[in-house]
Amino acid sequence: MTHTPMHQWCPKCGAMLPAHLEECPRCGTRLKGAGADAGYTAKDIAQITSVILAFAIVPLCVILIVSIVCVSIAR
Numbered sequence: 640m641t642h643t644p645m646h647q648w649c650p651k652c653g654a655m656l657p658a659h660l661e662e663c664p665r666c667g668t669r670l671k672g673a674g675a676d677a678g679y680t681a682k683d684i685a686q687i688t689s690v691i692l693a694f695a696i697v698p699l700c701v702i703l704i705v706s707i708v709c710v711s712i713a714r
């Protein structure tokens with residue numbers, strides 16, 4: 640059970656506005672309310688992808704190095 644706010648406040652002019660508005664009708668400032676889904680930009684996605692890749696590649700490299708060491712010791 641989540642309570643969705645009925646109103647939001649314009650950060651620029653302080654007007655009380657319906658929560659679904661994307662833009663303040665008084666001063667034209669863009670509001671967070673409806674545009675929350677578009678919060679991820681291409682830069683954010685690239686950064687997240689690189690972090691995920693780093694977390695995937697580091698263990699693979701460790702496994703590869705350990706297996707190479709094991710093979711070289713066994714011979």
Ligand SMILES: [Zn+2]
Pocket residue numbers: 649650651652653654663664665666667668
């Ligand atoms: Zn405003």
